[in-house]
Amino acid sequence: MIGIIPILFLIYFSIIIFKEKSKRVKLIGDYVEQIDQSANIGELISSLGTERRFSYQYIIKKDDYDKVLNQRLKTDSIISVLQNSHELALANFTQYTFLDKLAETRSQIDTSKKYTSKEVIQYYTDAIFRLNTINSSSPPSNIFLEPFYQDLIAQNILSEMITFLGIIRTNIYNALYTREYMEETLFGTLGLYKVYNTYETEFLLKASPASVKLYNNEKKSEALKSTISYIDHLFTTLKFDSSYNADQWLQVSTEGMYILKKQKLALWKSVDSKIKNIYYKENKSKNKTLLLLLITILFVIGLVAYLVAHIKNLLRELKLAARKISKGDTGLKLNDMPGGVIGSLAKSILQIDKNNLLLEEAANQIGKGNFNVTVKPRGEQDLLGISINKMKQNLREFTAQKDEIQKETEALVYKRDEFFSIASHELKTPVTSLKAYTQLLLMEASASGDNNHKKMLEKMDIQINKLTSLITDLLDTSKLQNGQLVYNVRSFEFNELASEIIEEIQLTSPEHNLILKANANIKINADRERIGQVISNLLINAIKYASNSKNIIVEITQQNDKLICSVQDFGNGILSEEQDRIFDRFYRISGKNLNTYPGLGLGLFISKEIIEKHQGKIWLQSEYGKGSIFYFELPKK
Numbered sequence: 001m002i003g004i005i006p007i008l009f010l011i012y013f014s015i016i017i018f019k020e021k022s023k024r025v026k027l028i029g030d031y032v033e034q035i036d037q038s039a040n041i042g043e044l045i046s047s048l049g050t051e052r053r054f055s056y057q058y059i060i061k062k063d064d065y066d067k068v069l070n071q072r073l074k075t076d077s078i079i080s081v082l083q084n085s086h087e088l089a090l091a092n093f094t095q096y097t098f099l100d101k102l103a104e105t106r107s108q109i110d111t112s113k114k115y116t117s118k119e120v121i122q123y124y125t126d127a128i129f130r131l132n133t134i135n136s137s138s139p140p141s142n143i144f145l146e147p148f149y150q151d152l153i154a155q156n157i158l159s160e161m162i163t164f165l166g167i168i169r170t171n172i173y174n175a176l177y178t179r180e181y182m183e184e185t186l187f188g189t190l191g192l193y194k195v196y197n198t199y200e201t202e203f204l205l206k207a208s209p210a211s212v213k214l215y216n217n218e219k220k221s222e223a224l225k226s227t228i229s230y231i232d233h234l235f236t237t238l239k240f241d242s243s244y245n246a247d248q249w250l251q252v253s254t255e256g257m258y259i260l261k262k263q264k265l266a267l268w269k270s271v272d273s274k275i276k277n278i279y280y281k282e283n284k285s286k287n288k289t290l291l292l293l294l295i296t297i298l299f300v301i302g303l304v305a306y307l308v309a310h311i312k313n314l315l316r317e318l319k320l321a322a323r324k325i326s327k328g329d330t331g332l333k334l335n336d337m338p339g340g341v342i343g344s345l346a347k348s349i350l351q352i353d354k355n356n357l358l359l360e361e362a363a364n365q366i367g368k369g370n371f372n373v374t375v376k377p378r379g380e381q382d383l384l385g386i387s388i389n390k391m392k393q394n395l396r397e398f399t400a401q402k403d404e405i406q407k408e409t410e411a412l413v414y415k416r417d418e419f420f421s422i423a424s425h426e427l428k429t430p431v432t433s434l435k436a437y438t439q440l441l442l443m444e445a446s447a448s449g450d451n452n453h454k455k456m457l458e459k460m461d462i463q464i465n466k467l468t469s470l471i472t473d474l475l476d477t478s479k480l481q482n483g484q485l486v487y488n489v490r491s492f493e494f495n496e497l498a499s500e501i502i503e504e505i506q507l508t509s510p511e512h513n514l515i516l517k518a519n520a521n522i523k524i525n526a527d528r529e530r531i532g533q534v535i536s537n538l539l540i541n542a543i544k545y546a547s548n549s550k551n552i553i554v555e556i557t558q559q560n561d562k563l564i565c566s567v568q569d570f571g572n573g574i575l576s577e578e579q580d581r582i583f584d585r586f587y588r589i590s591g592k593n594l595n596t597y598p599g600l601g602l603g604l605f606i607s608k609e610i611i612e613k614h615q616g617k618i619w620l621q622s623e624y625g626k627g628s629i630f631y632f633e634l635p636k637k
């Protein structure tokens, strides 16, 4: 959009320049026209002069009518040229130069009705005078006419001189011809003679030295010299002598006039060709200017379009780069960026990218625990740099604290494990003998039929069993920890093992209904006792955490080369956020669990270890409040 403004300006200025140029050409063209028409008026004056003489001769002698007609044709053709001219100064010129009466005058001459020879002379002389006044206004001097202005003026003055000389000589001719009122005629023409002389003075003052020189030379020529000196003589004495008769005078003065006309024509031709030359050159330069302006406008349009497209591309590239940065991207590339505002914008974007890269790298290193990396904030306002430095410090302190805590924790864990290992070991022997004695006492009570004792001893036995199982779990965990757990792998029927364990547990939990679902017998290679321990752990948990529901389903299926066993209860269920953690060592779900349900949080940990040692896996599906299904999978070998 902005690109259009300079183009509009250029077009606007081009129009102004072109208009100025056109005005100049028009002005010169008008001068050409004016000079042409001025020459035509000169011609008309000359033709009317001749027509006046021929008409006069015709009225007097009734002779040479052909000459009159011929001259009239010439006059008319010049009038029609002038009437067709576009020159404003000549509009309707016939109406104020007596020429509107030309036709009437001519018919009077032809019929010799009303007009006397004198009246005819007067009519033509009036018309010539009036026409002469139109022509006598010289064009103003200006820069275009300057090169030939002197010749233009000289030509104009010569024209006046010729007109006046023409009238003077005709009057003299008339006087010589009629030989009537001769002195009066001279007297009447004296004024014209004086005016003629002032024009000559003006010519000598205004014409170029070359024209003056030529004029002076011509004046010395026989023809002009005779004419002028005769006129001078007549007007000095105001009397006619016998030097010439009418016809002789006509011949002499025609030759004299011809000299002046010749010089005038030469001047006019030179002026005409010069101004036409200037006009031609100006016109050509106007066309050239137009062409040049068009080329310039096209060039500027092209240039502006190219620049706008180029800048658009650059800005688009910068926009994409900025968008990438805003999305957190790094490693930008901005090629071929120019200087100036766009260049510095590109540099700033690249600098931001570089800083981001440095900060990213620093944050990475810090994240990996390399606190030696240096981050130099770019200034007081570089909050990011300052924050990363602070973060580095905090992390360093935190890591140091964490290491310390970890060390302490590890030491505590080690002590705990050591304690459990020793304690379980120490407890195992007395509990084993307790169990043996209880069994002995039970056998005695059964034999003696002492039912009271028997019941008490049976409860004792159950508690001893629980204690044994806790101690076993602790011992197993300790062995797992130290890698001392030995697996006794052999082939066995999985279903058989499962039914054995179900049967055993069903006896101790008559309030639950343990259901086994199994299609076929599946043989696997594993440590029978340890796998039994897993099934037993899952069943005991199901009973423990589903006290309100009755059914517990054990299902055994095979999939390809795998065995899958699941234990499903419809009890408490487990929250999804706890599900991952229940396989951790000593992990028990806090809250109600801890006090309501006895346990150490080792059963699932040991089960997972055992299953994974057999290249299997263990997992669960559970919904809080609805129950759980624990699965384990073992390879079928």
Ligand code: ADP
Pocket: 541, 542, 545, 546, 569, 571, 572, 573, 574, 582, 587, 588, 589, 593, 598, 599, 600, 601, 602, 603, 604, 605, 628
């Ligand atoms: P313990 O039963 O001795 O606490 P376990 O390792 O066997 O330890 O189980 C860990 C925890 O998992 C239990 O404390 C209990 O909260 C949860 N849990 C295990 N089995 C079930 C189950 N069938 N239903 C609900 N919760 C269970």
